[in-house]
Amino acid sequence: MRIDIITALPDIVEGPLQQSILRRAAERRLVDIRVHDLRAYATDKHRQIDDYPFGGGAGMVLKPEPLFACVEAIQDEVDGKVDEVIYLTPDGQTLDQPLANRLSMKDHLVLIAGHYKGIDQRVRDALVTMEVSIGDYVLSGGELPALVLVDAVVRLIPDVLGDASSALTDSFQDGLLDAPVYTRPAEFRGLRVPEVLLSGDHQRIDAWRDEQRIRKTKERRPDLLACEKD
Ligand code: SAM
Numbered sequence: 001m002r003i004d005i006i007t008a009l010p011d012i013v014e015g016p017l018q019q020s021i022l023r024r025a026a027e028r029r030l031v032d033i034r035v036h037d038l039r040a041y042a043t044d045k046h047r048q049i050d051d052y053p054f055g056g057g058a059g060m061v062l063k064p065e066p067l068f069a070c071v072e073a074i075q076d077e078v079d080g081k082v083d084e085v086i087y088l089t090p091d092g093q094t095l096d097q098p099l100a101n102r103l104s105m106k107d108h109l110v111l112i113a114g115h116y117k118g119i120d121q122r123v124r125d126a127l128v129t130m131e132v133s134i135g136d137y138v139l140s141g142g143e144l145p146a147l148v149l150v151d152a153v154v155r156l157i158p159d160v161l162g163d164a165s166s167a168l169t170d171s172f173q174d175g176l177l178d179a180p181v182y183t184r185p186a187e188f189r190g191l192r193v194p195e196v197l198l199s200g201d202h203q204r205i206d207a208w209r210d211e212q213r214i215r216k217t218k219e220r221r222p223d224l225l226a227c228e229k230d
Helices: 010-017 020-027 064-077 097-104 121-126 143-154 164-168 202-220 222-229
Strands: 002-007 032-037 084-094 108-113 130-133
Touching (some): 002 010, 002 064, 002 143, 010 143, 020 143, 064 121, 084 143, 097 143, 108 143, 202 222
Parallel strands (some): 002 108, 084 130
């Protein structure tokens, strides 16, 4: 999979891509993530990427020219074979596990991180194919939301995780929250790991985990169980 991230603040994005699972996925060529500095696509001599909003009001707006130039340069490079041009925005559809699953099956995503008041509406109308929010709150820029989306999607690409079954049993993957996990020592400060996990009986362990997942989901997210029935 290829992912292009367009941002006015590339430094925010670069660091996390060099760590842990995302770095290893790139090293193993399971994903090719490219970061584009929006300023490099500015056309005027001051390299201006933002301007005042028409009609007045607070906050600057990211100009259309650099965003069009950047997205079109990426599209030209791949003969228009970009699957989705995604704008990260609080008024988009909320990112959840089913959406992450669907995006992980795509070949090429372009992500646009906004800033200030947002991006010129014409970019959204003409170039953007999907708008995604990471939750009902407002951040200063789309860089962290873009990284959240990248992480949620890349870990689902086959072979990215050492053990594929790990992602399959994570919360939300089948509409349930994950079961509690324990590691050694079996007893710590008088607190014992549930005996069933030490039993070596995998049928009993699976049954215990299923029971825990259902119990926790009922307690914390009954809405997920209600969705299951729909
Ligand atoms: N005026 C916009 C609004 O109220 O919908 C908010 C702009 S916000 C200050 C600046 C940028 O941060 C947005 O263009 C978007 O890219 C990003 N952003 C902020 N919160 C976000 C969220 N919850 N999900 C996705 N992107 C977000």
